[in-house]
Amino acid sequence: MRGRSELGVSVLLLLVGVLVLSDTLTMETAANQRGPVGPRTVPVVVGVSLLVVAVVLALDVLRGGRGEGDSGEDAGSEPADWRTVALLAGIFLASAALIDPLGFPITGALLFWGSAYALGSRNLTRDPLIAAVLSMATYAAFNTLLGVPLPGGPLMGVL
Structure with a gap:
């Protein structure tokens, strides 16, 4: 698993996606708020997008993909503000x-x-x-x- 720390990010995205979807699908909505675009639409899109990004990132990392550092700056050279x-x-x-x-x-x-x-x-x-x-x-x-x-x-x- 050395050099595959991005899998941790993938797992985190997967967990957040599942949390968003489970909260969204169990929330109660009023009858007058239902329709094609309601209070559930955006959270469902965000949750599904998080799951898709998590899977794509995991596949990329498992196939050997690696994130590259910034070449134009010395990342981390300045103290946090x-x-x-x-x-x-x-x-x-x-x-x-x-x-x-x-x-x-x-x-x-x-x-x-x-x-x-x-x-x-x-x-x-x-x-x-x-x-x-x-x-x-x-x-x-x-x-x-x-x-x-x-x-x-x-x-x-x-x-």
Whole structure:
């Protein structure tokens, strides 16, 4: 098994694919949400894709395929940027905690803006505007096009 560590990634992808599919196929949906595109469609596509990629990767590794390192950079020569990781983790956890009281439009905007800030963007006029547009577009797409209700929070009466 020496030199075939990619099989571990394949097993991980297989396990995640099985988990996604089992959770998706056992979730309950309301009768008014059923149709050709419902809350199960995307998770089923993702789960099946994970299984396919896991099998293809395993076959490639067993046939002698190997991943190649980056040739243009010294991979791992720079220390990890733990400040960015901590900022992103904090923003994600804050979003999870704030989605019920503030609703998705506000929390989503904070998530998008905070992520852009953590990753280095410092434009204080453009970034919040783009974050608000992305958040509202995501909210509208889920509520209107997919029929998946997201919490509206204090903006529920306005939207």
